[in-house]
Amino acid sequence: MSCPPKSDDLVFFVNGRKVIERNADPEVTLLNFLRKNWTLLIKYACGRGGCGACTVMVSKHDPVSAKIRHFSITACLVPICSLYGAAVTTVEGIGSVNTRLHPVQERIARSHGTQCGFCTPGMVMSMYTLLRNHLQPSEEQLMEALGGNLCRCTGYRPILASGRTFCVESTGCQKKRTGKCCLDLGGNDSSSLNRESDICTDLFVEEEFQPLDPTQELIFPPELLRMAKNPEKQTLTFHGERVTWISPGTLKDLLKLKAKHPEAPLILGNTSLGPAMKSQGRVHPILLSPARISELSMVFKTSDGLTIGAGCSLAQVKDILAEQVSELPEEKTQTYRALLKHLKSLAGQQIRNMASLGGHVISRHCYSDLNPILVVGNATLNMISEEGTRQIPLNDHFLAGLASADLKPEEILESVYIPHSQKWEFVSAFRQAQCQQNALADVSAGMRVILEEATDTIKELSLSYGGVGEATIGAHKSCQQLIGRPWNEQMLEEACRLLLEEVSLPGWAPGGRVEFKRTLVVSFFFKFYLEVLQELKKLDSHHYPEISDRFLSALEDFPVTGPRGVQRYQSVDSHQSLQDPVGRPIMHLSGLKHATGEAIFCDDIPMVDRELFMVLVTSTKAHAKIISIDLSEALELPGVVDVIKAEDIPGTNGAEDDKLLAVDEVLCVGQIICAVVAETDVQAKRAIEKIKITYKDLEPIIFTINDAIKHNSFLCPEKKLEQGNIEEAFEKVDQIVEEVHVGGQEHFYMETQRVIVIPKAEDKELDIYVSTQDPAHVQKTVSSTLNIPINRITCHVKRVGGGFGGKVGRPAVFGAIAAVGAIKTGRPIRLVLDREDDMLITGGRHPLFGKYKVGFMNNGRIKALDIECFINGGCTLDDSEQVTEFLILKLENAYKIRNLRFRGRACMTNLPSNTAFRGFGFPQGTLITESCITAVAAKCGLLPEEIREKNMYKTVDKTIYKQAFSPETLIRCWNECLDKSSFHSRRMQVEEFNKKNYWKKKGIAIIPMKFSVGFAATSYHQAAALVHIYTDGSVLVTHGGNELGQGIHTKMLQVASRELKLPMSYMHVCETSTATVPNTIATAASIGSDVNGKAVQNACQILLKRLEPIIKKNPGGTWEDWIEAAFEQRISLSATGYFRGYKAYMDWEKGEGDPFPYYVYGAACSEVEIDCLTGAHKKIRTDIIMDACCSLNPAIDIGQVEGSFIQGMGLYTTEELKYSPEGVLYSRGPDEYKIPTITDVPEEFNGLGESGMFLGSSVFFAITDAVAAACKERDIVEDFIVKSPATPEQVRMACADRFTEMVRNYCLLS
């Protein structure tokens, strides 16, 4: 093999230390470089710039302003070669638990802003970068800085609370941040607070935080400053194996290089090139980097416009435009304002910092937010090449890539000229995405009109749309035909008709949703029409017509505001010893380590000697016979060691109907067929592209529940519960029959599935480090796969970066396949799933289709309810039978209905197998019950809350499966929620608002919850713990629970501390290991802390009992004295604790049992506002009341409440899985699959106690309440078909109006 030519030295700094890379590979990203070469623990979670987990700060000298710029970036998209002359700061560079913590790190941990901690380093670095630029930021800046960072655990509120402590308006009183102190929370609230002297609202003490001292920060390296001031003009070249990076020092050299390599792309932010190269596997042999060319960052302001260098980042563009807007009169800045509006919501801060204006324009993404505005704003592109300069208009011809309007291959874009607007010219921008921030738009638009001076006659009109075709589309014909028309209703009507004909491609648009997109095309124009009218009114209030007050709300966008709220919890008894930590808001044990990046997750374990990397090969067919697998080319590639196939499995290949590795037949796209092992991850990934598998399609192919029902394709028998006489009851009542659809949900734990298997030299022993909720299951599966006894296998779980049920069953599959690889090769194996593979392979929450028939009286009393539901289980059984059982057992929720019938079945389809997910069927099933209540209310002309209250359990009673319980706490939670949320007065305010506003509607809903805890099987109700006391008095606690972020280790030490009467500082939990506590049950079903806490308590009590005689003898002695004496007296200082829990049983034949140890109760009230024209919604306020009984740790429990609420809110409002017609999952990353971001948290978020996902449905029902108000006003008689998630599309299309009507008519005619 020939040696690559010699590269230049790549010089940059990491955490104050100089890096000289002699052989920098352009394909290596900063993320991989830092993890592999520097063993820094920066986190990988998506690899596409969409989650912010890998955020670091980059500092560079800006040649134009001659200042140092600090900006956050996502390291997964940054090639190291782009860092020449830059200083990189990672979370490890700003503080450490061993030396000094940075205030950002300390505050996020002490404010309980970390749960699993996987997102925390990224959060810390986003906040840190903000503080490097603004010592006392505003809240708006804080929200903006964190907008690109996802967290799946916390619900964001505590993270923001920590950031707020740095903000200008920060105050010590958390309640003051609601805008009202505890004493002015409203009549009810203030009096109840005074009465409730045992209620606390403080979760941390701000006064104890160390101050932010900017003098302590790392300085920009003087060497880099010198380099920047005397820039190297010479071209730098970095040769990699496949790609050469050329970074010229002058514009002249760049143009020369571009002429020589016309096919080579320019690489700036790499936010467009990078993801495309990754997803399409495309390699550009030469990349030209203009990073050192200051001409591309120039900004020129002239009397008629603004010229912005193509190399300016979008964040810089935003600042430049904001400056222009503040300097120039409003009439001149119409286009700049429109661009600014979209620059606030385009991606997250990190992407805006990296992405360049030139890259954005040239990428010509069909979803672009800026190009439609630049087109209507008449922007011009300044091109430059060795031949000279020329200008081309930024128009749709250019954006469509027409050769006549395009840049030439040897040209580059130097700058973009955006002219000022003028008087009587109006420019607006619109966009609608799945959620408000950090989501690609479904439709974006730029609109501009010039009116004849002092008239309403159209002189010039341009309308440009993104998201409706393969490129940004202009509506030239429509605009042309409207010239000369007055700006009035008739013009509006005509414009909509013309637009529908011209803009919407018949039957097709990127991402589908054709009818919705068409509706947005005209709805946006209507908004523009009103906006212009309003501006005209401002210019001449007499001449132009009034806009009715009821219509004005169409104009307001929902502002991005940080959540406010109060978290109240029961304080400990005043007599409780100060040393006893139970019931106190103790910080998560790993909180500080999460914040410094020193918390070790599975893939952070350093490479072990001779380690190999494994990558899985999956099926591309939904149902097919495997004809052949050709591995020959893959095996010849450098570094490839082996390919693991089903034949290599020494023991059992999974279950007959659920194989670990496919044999002969595949049942879904994403099914694992074999696995490549290679020396590096890059080699393994390249090899899988060379494996050729031929298939023969098989029939039937089933994807949907409806198809499964048609084909009678089920995974297990029907589950049924019945009480009363349903048929007889239906004869005497009014009835409604409806259908409900609930979509599935991806776990989206931030840490993807990971495992390291290390074979030992002796006795076939294996050490397995795995991210799992159930290490014993991994151990057992590996044992049967390898055919070796369980006692040879030890599974270790230090911590898990989020599980939510997704790491109960699946990790065993990955552990077993990796173990086969380890045994076959005799070498350690590391398997880390990419986000795309994780989402493709692992399945998620079961989608549900339910039908209900409800019989009721006119007063709202429900007499009979018959629910039949089907869940989509995917291609194998997995947990689908248990999910069906749980679903049926929990369907009744909080209601006593005498005549009931619940039936459920799990459908078998050709999709990846769905599995356990927080709530285990409850969040899907109960949505049917609550939808049914809402429907009854609508039919009876009553409010849903009245129907809920009327039908709720009132006295001690029995459930449908005849388990006795008392609803007292349920009723208390309900009443308290009504009271604390001031529900009834707000219901009236909502109605008032709705009367006054036609285009915006508010909705409010309150939902009760009765949630059964635990598994419906006795063997699951047990736990063990092992507690050692060492001779220095320190205590090691181990137990069967796994730390998933839910703070179980913290709670266990709180228990041990109380029992041993010893401070927590004496204690430690090292890991969960199958070698210390065997035969554990999965940490799931909300009982982990209960059962393991009892086991820890038991072990501590045993030890204390043994110590009692010694303590009695020397009561004044210290703990250390007693331990020393115990050792001398040969008293065992180690004890196993055991908890033999609840005896659960369920007899499905009889339909009765005692399946659950207890219930938790709660209620949540949410209020939202919807935009009827776009389908967007704003969450105004949520109040959650949960009975947590005696919380072991209120800070942790409140965190769990908020986190699961937000996750539930995601399920019901934004998280939508999309498949191709061939059953390929499209939504395989954060860009396609939208989990809630920081801007999705309700503006006011008040909580108490511990909760479940299901309460997130209060947002869903508030949305349906608002939709119902819109429908009522519009006299729409059809019921709103309940479909979760209530996406903007669902909401917009349900709020039918003249525009949806136009679209329907258009569709009928075309």
Ligand SMILES: Cc1cc2nc3c(=O)[nH]c(=O)nc-3n(C[C@H](O)[C@H](O)[C@H](O)COP(=O)(O)OP(=O)(O)OC[C@H]3O[C@@H](n4cnc5c(N)ncnc54)[C@H](O)[C@@H]3O)c2cc1C
């Ligand atoms: C997570 C994420 C979220 C996003 N969200 C949004 C969003 O909400 N809305 C939206 O509109 N966009 C969004 N984007 C897209 C983003 O705006 C573009 O990727 C970005 O603007 C491209 O700029 P870049 O500097 O990274 O381009 P690069 O990837 O570096 O380059 C892209 C292309 O432009 C060419 N090029 C670059 N500069 C020049 C030049 N001066 N002359 C000639 N050719 C040039 C290159 O040759 C290359 O082909 C998102 C992207 C990501 C990764």
Ligand code: FES
């Ligand atoms: S891992 Fe880099 S943004 Fe997600």
Ligand code: FES
């Ligand atoms: S703490 Fe944020 S993802 Fe777990």
